[in-house]
Amino acid sequence: VSEAQFDALKLKAAQLRAAGHDVINLGQAVPGWGPPPSATAAAAAALADPEAHLYSADAGLIELREALAARLRETHGATATADDIIITAGGNQAFMLAAMSVIDAGDEVILPSPLFINHRMSVEAIGGVPIEAPLQEQHGFRPRWSDIAPAVTARTRALVLCSPSNPTGAVVDPDELQRISSEARRRDITLICDETYHRLVFGGAVHCSGASLPHWRDHVVVVGTFSKSFGMTGWRIGYMLASSTLCDQAIKIQDAMIICAPVIAQRAVLAAIGQDWDYPLRFLPELEARRAALRSGFEQVPGWRWIEAMGGLFAFVRVDGSHSAAALAAHALEQTQVVTIPGSMFGRSGEGYLRLSYGAATAAQLSEACRRLGRMTPLPDESAGPIPPSI
Numbered sequence: 176v177s178e179a180q181f182d183a184l185k186l187k188a189a190q191l192r193a194a195g196h197d198v199i200n201l202g203q204a205v206p207g208w209g210p211p212p213s214a215t216a217a218a219a220a221a222l223a224d225p226e227a228h229l230y231s232a233d234a235g236l237i238e239l240r241e242a243l244a245a246r247l248r249e250t251h252g253a254t255a256t257a258d259d260i261i262i263t264a265g266g267n268q269a270f271m272l273a274a275m276s277v278i279d280a281g282d283e284v285i286l287p288s289p290l291f292i293n294h295r296m297s298v299e300a301i302g303g304v305p306i307e308a309p310l311q312e313q314h315g316f317r318p319r320w321s322d323i324a325p326a327v328t329a330r331t332r333a334l335v336l337c338s339p340s341n342p343t344g345a346v347v348d349p350d351e352l353q354r355i356s357s358e359a360r361r362r363d364i365t366l367i368c369d370e371t372y373h374r375l376v377f378g379g380a381v382h383c384s385g386a387s388l389p390h391w392r393d394h395v396v397v398v399g400t401f402s403k404s405f406g407m408t409g410w411r412i413g414y415m416l417a418s419s420t421l422c423d424q425a426i427k428i429q430d431a432m433i434i435c436a437p438v439i440a441q442r443a444v445l446a447a448i449g450q451d452w453d454y455p456l457r458f459l460p461e462l463e464a465r466r467a468a469l470r471s472g473f474e475q476v477p478g479w480r481w482i483e484a485m486g487g488l489f490a491f492v493r494v495d496g497s498h499s500a501a502a503l504a505a506h507a508l509e510q511t512q513v514v515t516i517p518g519s520m521f522g523r524s525g526e527g528y529l530r531l532s533y534g535a536a537t538a539a540q541l542s543e544a545c546r547r548l549g550r551m552t553p554l555p556d557e558s559a560g561p562i563p564p565s566i
């Protein structure tokens with residue numbers, strides 16, 4: 176799926192909405208909640224403080240780095256200190272900072288696939304060579320060393336793990352993470368762990384942070400964000416965790432890119448970390464209810480398959496018969512007014528799947544979406560091309 180095809184889907188959805196259709200948007204990966212009151216109060220207070228109108232240190236406010244290190248230690252056993260943290264303008268900038276600090280042009284970077292599209296775009300933007308390592312649906316798309324090993328070459332510089340995963344919701348098994356980490360370390364491969372959804376883990380699954388692994392400072396970089404957990408996608412605050420030695424290098428890139436993350440937003444996150452660290456956990460029962468609505472909805476639709484997500488905000492579903500994902504998403508939108516993202520946006524292993532994001536949809540909307548999708552007529556002809564001309 177090209178960006179143009181994706182834009183065409185968004186345009187079509189807007190047209191349907193403007194024409195008065197009840198469009199159910201399961202497209203964008205956004206949480207349905209806003210920031211905790213402690214964050215908005217701190218931001219409001221910061222407006223009256225002249226200090227908040229100035230740059231902070233490039234690495235971010237020291238109080239914020241210390242508070243985050245303490246919270247990650249108590250929640251995940253991450254052994255990072257403030258010196259191992261750079262506060263960034265969101266998770267994507269944290270990933271770009273990590274990639275620019277670790278990868279040289281021509282280096283190969285393994286992306287277990289389905290992958291998060293921005294990871295591939297960042298690697299490509301700096302001249303790295305993304306190598307997809309297909310994950311297995313029968314293992315719930317959970318990354319395993321045996322899936323990754325065949326992609327390793329002498330030119331492999333880094334391996335990216337996104338857990339909980341966007342787009343599949345899979346969570347890497349803690350023992351497997353240990354294995355992947357030690358195999359990567361032996362080969363001098365840096366493990367970049369995107370832990371954007373680390374607080375959104377369900378039903379018994381356990382999130383293990385890359386910064387809790389033995390010897391992590393040698394070979395692990397963690398990227399994270401407050402965008403989803405604290406409902407602050409527009410505030411642009413995330414972080415990179417890496418050895419203080421790597422951070423000392425990365426800080427030069429940070430200075431060249433953005434100098435520092437927005438200070439008023441840093442103050443807001445500092446308050447949220449202090450007073451509302453467990454704020455995201457209060458949304459888990461609602462997310463589980465939405466997931467249950469999808470489960471029972473899809474159970475009643477013959478031919479749809481879903482490996483149940485263990486975290487994040489996503490369902491990654493397949494319709495029997497290997498349709499082009501782009502054609503399927505366009506067909507679903509046209510016939511049912513349900514916006515989904517074609518799995519092929521997330522690498523070759525996503526072909527034939529649709530990603531449904533349920534962060535901002537109610538359980539009732541999800542049941543309705545399943546009902547409508549169940550009534551959809553089969554795709555006319557696989558060979559007809561990926562996107563009907565009307566989209």
Ligand SMILES: Cc1ncc(COP(=O)(O)O)c(C=O)c1O
Pocket residue numbers: 204264265266267268291337340341369371400401402403408411412413
């Ligand atoms: C896995 C993953 N990483 C990073 C991001 C980007 O986060 P931010 O908005 O903080 O840049 C997203 C957003 O969808 C994501 O799903």
